[in-house]
Amino acid sequence: MTRDNGSPVGDNENSQTAGAAGPVLLQDSHLIEKLQRFDRERIPERVVHARGTGAFGEFVASSDISDLTVAQVFKPGTKTPVFVRFSTVMGYRGSPEQARDPRGFATKFYTTQGNWDIVGINKGIFFIRDAIKFPDFVHANKPSAVTGVQDANLAFDFFANTPEATNMLTHMYANEGMPDSYRHMDGFGVHAFKFINEKGEVHYVKFHWRSDQGLQNIRPKDIPASIGNDWNLMSNDLYGAIKKGDFPRWDLYIQVLKPSDLAKFDYDPLDDTKEWIGIPEQKVGTMTLNRIPDNYFESTEESAFAPSRMIPGIEPSEDRMLQGRMFAYADTQMYRLGPNYNSLPINRPLSEVTNNNQDGLMNSSGRRGEVNFEPSTVAEISQSPRFKYSNTPLSGVTQQAAIHKKQPFKQAGIFYRSLPESEKTDLVTALAGDLRHVTNEQNKYTMVSYFNKADADLGHRLEEALGVDASRIDGLTSKLSDN
Ligand code: HEM
Structure with a gap:
């Protein structure tokens, strides 16, 4: 055993004292360091999705969709390592895993072109459609600011003034609102995203993970028994299956729309409270989860997923919720994990990071050279116009107004x-x-x-x-x- 400076420890069970009956000495630096480190073991829990479980695996692309996207992760046969974190939304970090709550289904693809995250849930839709309402939605559904206990009165005070939540609430109170395990549920990207192909053409896409294990839910009459049996049912089920070699799999499907299709619906296809009903799905690959992390904190807690983490060929749509999410995740992660959270092993891309972002708390990027700016004649960092964002046609004036086709019910x-x-x-x-x-x-x-x-x-x-x-x-x- 060593101290944090690497020097050997002689006795890890008895503090140094002044004589047999005297006080403990401040000079016992091993004791002081051990207590200091223990005192700082916790970091802020995620403001939502605090209770989670992670696993490693791989995604294998199966069909050629190069007509839709240049993203290399979808080149048929490509194997990409992934880390998935499943979660509940409203409970604290130590809360029971069985709750009528959406389940987070966040996937980090460590692609050759950088990390790409699909930060989704087990439903194809969401409660609200504008990021400006998200903090209110969460406050109303988290434990009360007075009692610290979740309260249906507060939640429905919000929902009674939020008719667009009716679709999601109907799904939540159906049996699919209580999946019996993470293996027995689907996952969705929820929002529309954009695929960009070699010609710069844009298609709108939605992502759907279909469980190979099938869907299984808990009926209301069985809920008390199921919760009574095991508070940690979802983690135990997932890790139990992986330990047995019964690796869970999900097939990734996409729905695709042309930009010219968007106006054809009686709802707004970029409204995340709506499914794209009747639009066919095509399979693009399969994900298998096959490894339990060795260290819960360094994987599940330190992982940082963000809808803004994209790769060439994949871009955000104009969905107003997604637009807000493009900002919020990296922002909270800089607070929760520090500005250099992307250097942590679980978040570090496989591809080399080359830019002039530097320094800050706990920096260890190892960047070299004094030209930490661009442009430079001396040490230019190459960029390619191939990787510029796509162009989006615009019209109108700046405004603060709801979408036109609300269709809440x-x-x-x-x-x-x-x-x-x-x-x-x-x-x-x-x-x-x-x-x-x-x-x-x-x-x-x-x-x-x-x-x-x-x-x-x-x-x-x-x-x-x-x-x-x-x-x-x-x-x-x-x-x-x-x-
Ligand atoms: C504007 C609306 C939203 C905002 C501002 C927001 C914000 C956040 C924040 C701050 C976190 C914690 C991240 C962290 O500490 O690492 C989080 C986690 C998460 N959010 Fe959202 N969220 C929004 C909407 C959504 C929607 C619509 C979905 C589903 C499609 C979603 C899915 C998730 C998931 C799965 C996680 C957990 C990721 C993980 O496992 O680490 N969120 N969200």
């Missing part, structure tokens, strides 16, 4: 009607179970009117389950617009 209804009878019943049981705790009558009635607008059968079943006044719900519903 239609897709929620389509989803509800697609469920088998038993799942419709489970959805009503789970949703009424939480709405019952809403003491603010106005919010409760507003929420039921949203679900009633999405689908009258869903509305009626909720009215019955909650014992609310149906004519008052009808009155509220008649004032709602789905435009």
